[in-house]
Amino acid sequence: xxxxxxxxxxxxxxxxxxxxxxxxxxxxxxxxxxxxxxxxxxxxxxxxxxxxxxxxxxxxxxxxxxxxxxxxxxxxxxxxxxxxxxxxxxxxxxxxxxxxxxxxxxxxxxxxxxxxxxxxxxxxxxxxxxxxxxxxxxxxxxxxxxxxxxxxxxxxxxxxxxxxxxxxxxxxxxxxxxxxxxxxxxxxxxxxxxxxxxxxxxxxxxxxxxxxxxxxxxxxxxxxxxxxxxxxxxxxxxxxxxxxxxxxxxxxxxxxxxxxxxxxxxxxxxxxxxxxxxxxxxxxxxxxxxxxxxxxxxxxxxxxxxxxxxxxxxxxxxxxxxxxxxxxxxxxxxxxxxxxxxxxxxxxxxxxxxxxxxxxxxxxxxxxxxxxxxxxxxxxxxxxxxxxxxxxxxxx
Numbered sequence: 001x002x003x004x005x006x007x008x009x010x011x012x013x014x015x016x017x018x019x020x021x022x023x024x025x026x027x028x029x030x031x032x033x034x035x036x037x038x039x040x041x042x043x044x045x046x047x048x049x050x051x052x053x054x055x056x057x058x059x060x061x062x063x064x065x066x067x068x069x070x071x072x073x074x075x076x077x078x079x080x081x082x083x084x085x086x087x088x089x090x091x092x093x094x095x096x097x098x099x100x101x102x103x104x105x106x107x108x109x110x111x112x113x114x115x116x117x118x119x120x121x122x123x124x125x126x127x128x129x130x131x132x133x134x135x136x137x138x139x140x141x142x143x144x145x146x147x148x149x150x151x152x153x154x155x156x157x158x159x160x161x162x163x164x165x166x167x168x169x170x171x172x173x174x175x176x177x178x179x180x181x182x183x184x185x186x187x188x189x190x191x192x193x194x195x196x197x198x199x200x201x202x203x204x205x206x207x208x209x210x211x212x213x214x215x216x217x218x219x220x221x222x223x224x225x226x227x228x229x230x231x232x233x234x235x236x237x238x239x240x241x242x243x244x245x246x247x248x249x250x251x252x253x254x255x256x257x258x259x260x261x262x263x264x265x266x267x268x269x270x271x272x273x274x275x276x277x278x279x280x281x282x283x284x285x286x287x288x289x290x291x292x293x294x295x296x297x298x299x300x301x302x303x304x305x306x307x308x309x310x311x312x313x314x315x316x317x318x319x320x321x322x323x324x325x326x327x328x329x330x331x332x333x334x335x336x337x338x339x340x341x342x343x344x345x346x347x348x349x350x351x352x353x354x355x356x357x358x359x360x361x362x363x364x365x366x367x368x369x370x371x372x373x374x375x376x377x378x379x380x381x382x383x384x385x386x387x388x389x390x391x392x393x394x395x396x
Contacts (some may be wrong), residue, residue, distance in 0.1 A: 003028055004186075007089060008098040008144045009076075011044040011112060013168060014128050014202065015100035016065035019173035022096075022182075023068030024336065025358055030375060031066065033368060035075040035396040042396070043073065045367040054341055057368045064348045067338045068362030072376075073369035073396035080394045081108030084376075086119040091379030096122065096182055099130040104136035111198040123195040124185045126178045132201035140202045149206035154213060156231040173209065174202045176352075220334075237282035238289050241319065242297040249291075249302050251313040255279075260379075261312040267305070268296050299367040306386070337361045370371050 004027040008019045011033070023029045033043035041048050043057065050060030089097065096161040099111050106112035106127070113125040127133075130140035143164055146152050151170070156163030177200045185196040208215070210233070213226045224247065225234055231250070233239035239252040253259050256278055265271030271292040275281040282289055297305055302318050309316040318324075326332060326347065334350035337360060372395050376386050389395045 004095045005092055005131070006030070006096040006098065007032065007092070007094045009109075010098060010100055011031075012046055012100065012171070013065060013142070015098055015173040015178065016044075016046075016175075017172055018126075018128070018178035019067050019069065019098060021175070021179045021248055021352070024364060025355060028070045031069050031071050032076075032373070033071065033073050034074050035081075043071075047368060055362075055367065058365055063084040063338070063346065063365055066365040067336075067348070068359075069366065069374065070371035071366035071369060072372040074159075074372075075366070075394050075396075076109040076111065078392075078394055080389070080392065082115075082319050084389065084394060085110060086116065087381075088375065088379050089116060089123065090145050092375070094123065095186070095248055096124045096126065098126045098128075098178065100140070101132040102139060103127065103129050104131075104135055112267045117195055121195055122189055122193060124182055124189065124198070125195065126182055127196040128174050128178060128199065128200045128202065130201070132199050132204045133219075140174075141170040142202075145170040145202045149203055150210060150213070151206065153227060156228045158224075158228050160228065160230075168207075170202050170206045173205045174200050177205050230289075235278060235279075237286055238293050240290055240293070242294050243301040244305060245300055248304045248317060249297060249305055249309075249311065250317050254315065254385075258314055262314055265312055266307050267300060267308060268293075271296060338364050340364055372396065 003282050004022070004025075006019055006022050006027055006029045008029060009032040010016050018334065019029045019031070021211065031044075031248070035345060036042040037044060037114075041057070044062070046065075047057040047062045048059060049062065052059055053063060074085060076085060088094070097111070097116055099106070100107070101111075107115070110116075116125060117123050129135070129139065130145065132137035146164055146169065147162070149170065149186070152162035152164060157163055178198065181198045181200070185198060188194075188196065216225055231241040236254050237251065239254075241248050241250050253262060259272075259276070259279075259282070263276075271289060275285055276289065306316060306318065320328070328334070331350060335347045336350060337348065338346050341359065341364065342348060373386050373390075376395065377383075381389075386395070
């Protein structure tokens with residue numbers, strides 16, 4: 001079976017994360033960066049963020065999203081660069097072209113679907129932008145979209161300020177939408193032979209996750225139902241983080257049956273009463289329940305409470321820090337890796353879903369422009385052509 005090839009004009013996180021998912025499948029991913037412009041550092045700004053790992057353009061923040069890829073540098077502001085891009089798409093038999101620049105620049109850089117699709121009609125084209133092509137100038141930054149899409153309004157303590165998520169949810173959601181929709185387009189292409197244009201709006205993708213809040217507007221909801229509530233659940237009581245003698249524990253009661261099992265545990269018998277037997281009744285005594293639960297949990301160690309909850313099959317978890325997450329057997333056994341040029345193994349996040357036959361170790365991220373010449377030669381350009389393009393500043 002032909003190895004899929006993805007050519008991606010990418011930077012930051014949303015699109016590099018999407019194409020990482022293709023690289024994890026063993027597909028070929030070639031990232032395009034711009035040639036030096038005489039101001040600032042060349043290529044993806046994320047190359048220069050975080051601690052120094054090997055050299056100046058492969059720092060800690062850049063590593064994980066860009067393993068398993070190749071890197072070339074093209075000057076798409078020059079007509080020769082745009083012509084070269086079309087030649088690469090045809091010469092390398094590219095399946096998917098991706099980009100995450102503002103839509104206003106699509107035609108300027110010759111990366112629009114119409115131009116590239118004319119060169120290769122079965123090409124699948126995917127672009128990530130802040131709000132879709134109808135808003136061509138809007139920059140797509142995760143925190144900005146978290147604010148715009150209401151995520152910050154929904155995150156944090158009820159009496160505290162709007163708060164960012166600890167994970168760049170919107171970037172990752174947008175990347176997952178590219179991944180899913182490219183797969184759908186490939187399935188359709190297998191039947192029709194035609195390519196497809198995919199536009200991922202970060203705002204729309206983020207808003208699609210407002211399934212527990214946005215529809216409530218048409219049900220005359222209370223303002224408290226669509227704003228911050230800390231670690232509580234807006235509907236199921238009690239669901240919260242509670243202090244223990246040596247830390248914290250998260251516990252979730254999702255049914256009246258689970259509540260009954262909770263109050264049958266000797267340590268928690270005192271939190272039960274006749275009103276609290278139903279979730280509706282527990283809503284009426286919400287604050288008192290949280291106080292009673294905290295008074296009970298803080299008397300015992302996390303492990304003791306966890307053992308009680310385990311026996312009663314009540315959903316719960318300790319609050320892990322990131323080192324503890326990595327040591328969990330269910331995570332540790334599935335970590336992906338890369339190997340630094342000096343030989344050191346770097347452990348990274350697992351794949352989202354196990355796929356048999358996929359590589360557990362991926363190539364260390366390439367330096368800026370590392371693969372330019374090799375890719376040009378593969379597309380049919382001779383040594384003299386490559387040298388001329390480099391001299392003219394068309395490639396780097």
